[in-house]
Each structure stands twice: as C-alpha cells, then as structure tokens.
Amino acid sequence: MALDDLYQEILLDHYKNPRNQGKMSDPDKRLQAKNPFCGDEVTLNLKFDGDRVREISFEGQGCVISQASVSLLTHYVKGKTVDQILELIERFQALVKGEIDQLDPQVEELMALQGVSEFPTRIKCATLAWNTLKKALHEYDSEQSDDEGR
Amino acid sequence: MALDDLYQEILLDHYKNPRNQGKMSDPDKRLQAKNPFCGDEVTLNLKFDGDRVREISFEGQGCVISQASVSLLTHYVKGKTVDQILELIERFQALVKGEIDQLDPQVEELMALQGVSEFPTRIKCATLAWNTLKKALHEYDSEQSDDEGR
C-alpha cells in the first residue's frame, strides 16, 4: 500500500482548502459527533428545502482524511434529496470498508478516499462525518413528523 | 508420597473416635471458623482457670485430617497455660507447613500430621482448628483486660 494512494492530491487540496467550512446562522438541524478513539470532533449544520438539503456547513478540525472527507461530503450533498443522500452514504461507507470499488461518475472525487480501505484504523476518520449526517437526517425526519403529528 | 504417610492409623482412630467432641454448657469462650474453600466448619468451646485452659470441646464435622487434627488439639491443649498453647500452635503450624520436622516428645502424636506438609491443599484442613484456637485465646485475652480496665 503506497502512501500516495492514501494521501491523494485531491484530498490534500480539500484538507488545505476545505469547502463549506464554518458556522451557519439558524440551521434547521445541527449535530455534533466525536471519534472516541482520537477525540476528533465534527459538527454539521443543515438547512432544508422540503426534502432537499439546501445548505450545509461543517465545523471542526481533524486529520487529512477526516477533513477531506467532510469537505467532499458537503460538496456532494448540497442540493440533493434526503433519499439520494442516504443512498450515497451507504455507497460511500461500503467503499471505504472495501466492500465495493466503484461509485457513480457524478461523485467520482470521492473515489480518492478508496485508499482508506487499506488502513483499517483510519476508516473511522473517513466515515465519522457521514455517520453523523445519516443520524442528523434521521433525527430531522422524525422531528418533522413529530411536528406534523401535533 | 505414600498415602499411608498421610492417613496414619492414629489419625483414622481420632477420626473414628474423636476426643472431646460435643457441646459445652456455659463456655468462657466459644468461637466458630470456616474453611472458605471447602465449607467445613469447626467450633471450639473453652473454659479457663486463670491462664490455664481447664476444659475444651469441639463441634463440627470434616475430613479425616481436620477431625483428627482438632481431636488431637483438644487432647493436648487441656490443662496447659495460654502461653504454652500459643507456642504449641506456632510449632504445629510450622510442622504441617514443612518448616520444621520435630515436635516435643510430650506431643509426639501430633507428628502423625507431618505428612500433610506434602499435600499443600490439605494444610488448611490441618490448621483450621489451630488458627481458630489462636484467635479464641487472643479474643479471650483482650476481653479479660477490657473487664479489668473497667
């Protein structure tokens, strides 16, 4: 496993110039998560438009893998529907665990994280933000239906 | 280690015909002890005459080693002073742990328990009553001085 497979140029670019990093005023949903094994934190902020994610930003610092992963996440998630995003999360998790080796061409920059599958202890770095997003979407969903139920 | 070294005739005799077994009315001191590893119990009853043990009896059941040991104990302790008994206890404990290999000729029947030193897990069987006696004498002693102190 060559190091450059893990540290691809595109990841280092996202690490250095993260997309959509920063706070968000008045998000519809805000969720924080921690990687218990290294202490890294990530917070996601989301604004919705119906079942579509209209705006997304993240806060937090981490390693190249986690920063690039969350930056790419925000890049590809913006504008998609909840169902599309949930499917993307599944696919991405399978990719970094080495269960699949292809993604849709539209999200091909995510393929840069495939190398993580060869570094088991770094998988958490790559997936933390995605797990958090999944949880955020589910929570938002049930908060919405609670509201409707009232 | 031959079995007959452990199960000497004299021990089996004490096992079958224990000396001084039974309850005692109105003992000056009564103490019970358990062997936590096998659950065997022994209770000692003592009557004193100044610093001399005038009467002693035991209750409880156990294996050949423990029964013979407590029966021999009562036999040799009766009529002795507390100091004499404490010294005998030390000597006996050392014997069954294999630290010494001789006892006074006056207590020579106790030598029958020397074989126990070759059976480490049986040492507790041989010493339970003796440890209990030691504790009983110490407790009696401090109860006495408490009384005097009043």
Added chain:
Amino acid sequence: MQINSEEKKAVDIREIRERFPIFAQRENRDLIYLDSAATTQKPDSVIKAVSRYYREYNANTHRGTYRIAEKATVEYERARKTIARFIGAVSERQVVFVRGTTEAINTVAVGWGDRVLKADDEIIFSELEHHSNIVPWQMLAQRTGARIRLWEMDKEGRLHLDALRNLLSTRTRLLAIAHVSNALGTVNPIAEIVQLAHDNGTRVLVDGAQSVPHQQVDVTALGVDFFAFSGHKMLGPTGIGVLYAREELLDEMNPVQFGGDMIESVQVLTSTWNDLPWKFEGGTPNIAGAIGLGAAVEFLQEIGIDAIHRHETGLIRRAVEQLQALPGVRVFGPPGDRGPAVSFEITGIHPHDISTLLDQRGIAIRSGHHCAQLAMKKLEVPATARASFYLYNDESEIDRFVKAVSETRDYFAKWL
C-alpha cells in the same frame, strides 16, 4: 472409543486428545482429568493463538494507527464476531468481553440492577445457583431495598415450574437462573422459564457457564435477556468471558468500569460513553484472552458441539449408572438427563479424603461445596465429591474412575 452414529459426526477421542498438550506431558501420563466443570484443558490451537498474539502482533487495540495495532484490533473484534455467531446473538454489539461469568453477572447487578430496581421489588434466584449468581443479587437487594425470593429445588436438585409460578409477582423484576447446574448437573428448561417470566414482565439472566461449553445454545431463540459465561470452561484462556444482553438493555444499562476506551469525551465533571459494546469495556481488555476464546470456539465448531454433547451424554450415563451400582456410594442430582457432572459421596468418608485418594491414582476430581452452599444445605451435606467430563474424556477413564471410587471405599473400610 468412538461414538458410533450413522449420519452424525462422531468424536474420535484419541485424535482429540492429541490436540491437548497437557495429556502428552510425561508427568501427566496417568492423568485422568475429571474436573472440567471447574476449568477445562486447552487445545494446542488456543495456546498458540494466545502466544501468536504476543509473538507476532502484540499491541493495544482500537487506537493504534500502525500495522500490528490494526491486526490486534481486527483479531480482537473477529473473536467477538465468532463468539456472537456461536451463541446465536443477533449482533456482535451484544457481546461484551469481561473476565468471566462472575464479572458478567456483577456487571448486570450494578449496571442494570442499580438503575432499575426499587425498594420492595423482587429478585428470584434458585437454590441450586453458583455463588456468583447469588451474592451479586443479595448485594443489589441490600443496596436498593429489593427483596430476595428463593426458588427452592427438590431433594434431587430439580426445579419445578409450578414453584416458579407461585413465586412470580407483580414486583418480580429479575429471575437469575443457571442453564445447567455445576454442582448437580441439573438442566433447566430455559425457554419455558423465559416464557413464564416474560409473561410476568420479569427479566431473565441465565448463567450459561455450564451450558455453552457442552451444548448448542441460541440466546436469541431462548429469548434470554442476559446471558453470562466463562472462556476457561470452554477450552479458552483464563481471565476472559462474555456478557450477552439484548441490545436495548445494554443501551439502557450504565457502564460499570470507567476509564480508557469506554469514553466518548471527558470533561472535568462529566463524561460521555462510547458505543456498544465498548461502553462496557473500560481499560485495556484481556486482548490475548479474547483472541484465545475465539480460537476455542473455532475448535468446538470444528469438532461439532452436537457431537460433543452426544459424546458427553454417553459418558455421564455410564458414570452415573456405575456409581449408583456401588454399595456405600450415594449419587446426588436428578434422574434422567443431566449435564456432564456427577456429585456423589461415600458413606462415612469426607469428600476431601476421596479426592486425595483419587489424586494418588492420577484422577483429578473436585471435593467441596462447588460454590453452591445453598444446594449443599438442602442436600444436608457439607460437601460432595464431583466428577465432570468433557470431550477429551473417554469411557475407559470413567471405568477407572469408578474402580478408584470403589477402592477408596475399601481403603477406609478397614478403619471405619
């Protein structure tokens, strides 16, 4: 030395024994080991799995980002998966590594019991329980004001469901029960017991220390809430065991070992917990032990747990029949089916003396209360002698054991 069965996998004892290094030792040439209920011998593959970890990839788990730490983490978690599948758990998140059955039960008593039980709630345990399934509940009762209810056994060591029905009340929060008794071999009908308890809204903790090693166990099918067992009684290393529980119970339970690895975050005054199952695994775990237990399960699966069970059933029947035929010998425990353990006494001879005499013939049995003082009291004996069997024992050993019991009786007979 084979169990013959047309369709079923047979156990070839000679071949199996060769895989247990202890029997090949010169000084153990004559060893007949009949104390597997206390702890079992270990096959080569388990001993090697332990030393391979130390020799090849020794590292702490979960946090290292270097090669041997990754391998250690993967192997540790793989053992968890192997064990989860072996006992029929839905997910490996339900398999918490602990030191053994005792720690598993104490963990439930504190982590679940202290959280859920209130004054005047009731806890039932049976009269044949091992101390490890008694004392944690006594202490829980003292802490919470809950009450203990004893499910009494009959003189043969059987538990009756009618008695349980009478004991269950609206206050009964927990029933703690052994799957198989280590002292008497009694096998309890767990599925029916769980049904009764659940109909009453009562949770069930099963002490599986003597069942998982010897028979197919499916915790999901049995419907148990908590299940505890020890690695060292199923060919595995010492110092490792398992607490299984239904996931929602693990979620609601408090952790009880606080420290490294079970933490999500720590502030000065408060902290938050890691996910299941790590929430319950504070501190560096017994990594070598867990990996060794995984290897033990793989060994049992290779031989086949059903084949093992059939083999042992043959052994225990033979032992009980022959002992019962000896004058002066009394066999305790239920008629009919039992686990591979038989308690007995020789009239007039203390069990300690029996086991010492048998040891002189190279036969290792146990004497004492077997950590079941309540059962001993009911049987009105201070102690018993106990022989217990496993896959490496054979029929000729049973015969030699019975012969030695008979000779022990004769040895003392001349005196008594």
Added chain:
Amino acid sequence: MQINSEEKKAVDIREIRERFPIFAQRENRDLIYLDSAATTQKPDSVIKAVSRYYREYNANTHRGTYRIAEKATVEYERARKTIARFIGAVSERQVVFVRGTTEAINTVAVGWGDRVLKADDEIIFSELEHHSNIVPWQMLAQRTGARIRLWEMDKEGRLHLDALRNLLSTRTRLLAIAHVSNALGTVNPIAEIVQLAHDNGTRVLVDGAQSVPHQQVDVTALGVDFFAFSGHKMLGPTGIGVLYAREELLDEMNPVQFGGDMIESVQVLTSTWNDLPWKFEGGTPNIAGAIGLGAAVEFLQEIGIDAIHRHETGLIRRAVEQLQALPGVRVFGPPGDRGPAVSFEITGIHPHDISTLLDQRGIAIRSGHHCAQLAMKKLEVPATARASFYLYNDESEIDRFVKAVSETRDYFAKWL
C-alpha cells in the same frame, strides 16, 4: 548500543532484543516499536510461563485437591509474592489481582469510596490524569454527592505543590494522582505529595501504570494508601494488573466482585467474605495472566530496574533534544526529567497523519488524546503524536524515528 557505566549494571540491548520474539518475526524485521506506554512487548519467558501453565498444569486454583491444581495454586500465589516484593509491599495480602489499572481504580472508587465518602466531601485529581483516574471519581461524586476539585497543571504539564496546598481542605478525602503521566511524561513527587495529603488527613491513590514498569517503586517508603498498575505495560500479559493498598484499608473496604472464591459462607439473604486478598478476587481469576506477570517481574529484576531506568533516561533525553531541534516540531511536556514518553506535533499536520506516515516506515507511535482529554484541552490541541520507549529500544531507533518525523514534515510541506 550499550550504556557504559563503571560500577553499574549495563543494559545490552542486542541481547535483550533477542529475548523478545516479536522482533525476530520476518514481517516485523523493520519494526521500531515506540508505543510501550500503550502496551509493551513480551519476552519469551513471559509467553512461555503463560503457555507452560496451559500445557503442563492447567487447573483452577485454591480448591482442587489434586496435583496440578496444587501446582497452579502455588504458582499463582508465588507470582503474588514476587510482585509484592518488587513493589515493596509489607505483605502479599496487599496485592489484589485485577484486570489492570482501570479495574484497580474502579475497585477503590466503589469498595472504599462508596463506603467512606459523604455529600460535600472532596476528591482531588490532577489535570494530567488518564481517563481511568478521572471518570471513576466523577461517578463516585455523582453517587455520593462529593465534589471534584481539579489540580491544574501549567502549560508544560507540571503540577505545583503550592496549588495542591490551596486545594486541600478539611473535606478532602482523597487525592488521585499519576506517578508518571502517560501523555506528557511528567514525573510527580509522590513522597512529598503523600506527606502533604496525609498531614491533611487525605488518602492518596497513585496511578502507577507508567512508573512501576520503568523505575524502582517502593509503595511502603512512598507511604501511598492505594497504588494501581497494569501487567501489560511492564512486559506482562494482557488482562492482569494489581491493586495494592494498605492492609487496614483493604480490611475496611467492601469487595466489589461477588461470587466464587471471595466467599466464606453463603446463606439465602447474606454472605460473609474470605480473607485478604481473596475477598477482592471473586470468580476464577486470570490465572495464566498472574503467573505471566510474575515471570515479567522476574525478567525486570534480572535486567535490573535501575539499569532499565538509566537506559531509558538516555533515550528520552536524546529524543527530546533532537525533536526540539527540528523546525516546525513542537514538543510538549516538562523540561528536565521525564518518563520515557514524548508528545509532539508538527505544525499544520494532524497527529493521525504523522502516525500513518511513520507506520509506513515501520515506526509504531501513537496519535490521539492518550486518554488524557483534560491535558489536551489545557495544551489547546485536539491530539498529539507520542513516542514512548522501553528497555528494548536503542539509540539508532531514536535517530531513525526523528529522521522519519522530519521526512513527514517534508512530505506534507509540498502541499500545505
């Protein structure tokens, strides 16, 4: 590769390394293991002591009356005596076997703390503690209503006695303090701390996980009340560790693991306890682990703990000096003496990425919070990279490690 000293025993690293099988493995040919603060490698004698128990005299301890059970009991208790002497305990009754430091501290928190602490009593721990010496006290405080007082460190990770003097009050029942910090290497003056605390009527628990492996420790001379350490950090097996305490404290403490072996007698509603130290060892212990830890202590004694300490002092000095000389690298922790662990960072590079790059060169270091989140917060970093050393490391490894750190900085420099 030798430490030269006229009168003092020198450490011959080449000879020592040959006794650690992991370094002889083909796939570990290039391994530079710098994570001994997490867990240490094991010498052949320890691995063999563990497998010899399984291969030659595997049996449960304390209650068997047959030969191999006697041998197992004798070896288990002999290990306890070896360890007691090694740490300067007055009696082996003061050495309780537990899983590790974490369980030892939790045992004191529950067995002593729940019994002694009242609402508004105070517990002090320091800001550089490992989570295992923080969270048990938080939970104890929650259960009893006691209050936590934080002994803050300075930016270099040093604790000052003046600050402690200001914290101690008439309500301070316990001070929990690491002997040596695993995250920063800080060495605390335990004897002086104990003196201050005892003058105030405060008990002291010392976390010795990082001291016992590396320097002469005499618990009696230090005067500590409780002392905890882990076998796996001192060449011993996983799953075994020690709680030492003064005997009167062990006598007054409640046991916390209830079950077999720690019992004197069991009735339906109540039970009574066995003598020290077994009162605290409920359930089958990690027998192989204890025996292996005894062998580890014998190994350390053979090499000589003072010789080891001198060797490590040389290594850590060299490492700190060279790292400090690297531009872009920041070294954390106190100037002057420290334990054999150094935390550092490279500006702009997350520690995870450092450790992954070093792993590619066969160098195993750790990155993360090192279970010391309070200390990380004070240093205003989410994590650090940490290299830690032991008797099997040598100076050429330090040099290669520092070179790799410098290359790591350069690797990312082209991007960042």
